[in-house]
Amino acid sequence: MQTDMPLAELLTHLDRLAQQSLALWEMPPNARARLINVSENATYLVEADGGYKSVLRIHREQYHTRRAIECELAWITALKEAKAVVTPDAYSGKDGEIIQEARIDGLENPRFMVLFEFVEGVQPDEAGDLEGPFEELGEIAALTHEQSKLWPRPANFERLVWNVDTVFGDTPNWGNWxxxxxxxxEIATVLEAVEVRIRARLDAFGAGKDRYGLIHADMRLANLLTGPGGTRLIDFDDCGFGWFLYDFATGISFMEDDPRVPALKAAWVRGYEKMRPLSDVEKAEIDTFVMLRRMALLAWIGSHIEAPEPQAMAADFARVTAELGADWLAKTPTQG
Known part of the structure; x- marks a missing residue:
């Protein structure tokens, strides 16, 4: 949530905006919003007497246009209609519009907001056995990719792109690593070589329709909720166009150096291939996407350093990224 305003001050304004904006939807008059996450957006749990719950997302300024948010919500609806995955519904406001817009003194510009259904469920425990959850994650990824290939997208479809240019190019989504x-x-020298090799391999790999399309792009376990209604995939805010295998790389975000990753990769592939085959060439490229994602996350930490999560990881993230990169370079030729 990049801004020139100190984070504490920004969150004070966003909290006032959240409380004020609840009146845009039909909900109990005593409803209150409580901040539960700050990343690209500010996310609030809305609660009221009688057990009412919903989730309010206040969008980061200038990250998505209104049309891009409309396209995200259209894909969520299409996935549900195709019975590919189950996702939380979004609520229309009193004016009939799902996307609301409001402003408040202290913030220069208005913000887009979406109110989502609250889903009962728990995230998989990262300290526990993750092979089962990753197998399920692979199956869910394959279902979304199959739907993505077949879905006739609405006209003027607008979403982020996650490719080599938007990670390493002149105007990267999350800044320059x-x-x-x-x-x-010393770290930069290693990572420059990693960037060059990623570019070469993915240029050779290509972006054909069987490998590249509309993806979730943030398919971490934190975005998987298991509850009474089954398993649900949440938070499509980063969805956009990219390589299908990038969704595995996003699944191990921030834990790329975990010794369990090879087993988790095998579990994900096992789940994926229940629904969609992967060629040997594709399987051989998975680690390239892991490095692409890791480099994007390094850039993300730099461009979001005002937030608590990036601050907590910043001390060692570049060093570990270079260690991972050196190991990947040693075992990965220039082209597959």
Missing amino acids: RDAPNVTP
Whole structure:
């Protein structure tokens, strides 16, 4: 949530905006919003007497246009209609519009907002056995990719792109990895070589329709909720166009150095192939996407350093990224 305003001050304004904006939807008059997550957006749990719950998302300024948010919600609806995955519904406001817009003194511009159904459920425990959850995650990923290939998208469909240019190019989605904390000259030398090899391999790999399309792009266990109604995939805010295998890489975000990753990759592939085959060439490229994602996350830490999560990870993230990169370079030729 990049802004020139200190985070504490920004959150004070956003809290006032959240409380004020609840009146845009039909809900109990005593409803209150409580901040539960800050990343690209500010996410609030809305609660009221009688057990009412919903989830309010206040969008980051200038991250998505109204049309891009409309396209996200259209894909969520299409996935549900195709019975590909179960996702939380979004509520229309009193004016009949799902996307609401409001402003408040202290913030220069208005913000887009969406109110989602609250889903009972728990996230898989990262400290526990993750092979089962990753197998399920692979199956869910394959279902979304199959629907993505077949779905006739609405006209003027607008979403983010997650490819080499939007990670490494002149206007990257999350900034330049070189600007991240603790990227020393020695680390930069390794990561420059990693970038060059990622570019070469993915240029050779190609972006055919069987490999590249509309993806969730943030398919972490934190976005998987298991509850009485089954397993639900949440938070499509980063969905956009990218390689299908990038969804595995997003699944292990921030834990790429975990010794369980090879087993988790095998479990994900096992689940994926229940619904959709993967060629040997595709399987061989999975680790390239892991490095692409890791480099994107390094950039993300640099461009979001005002938030608590990036601050907590910043000390060692560049060093570990270079260690992962050096290991990947040693075992990965320039082209597959």
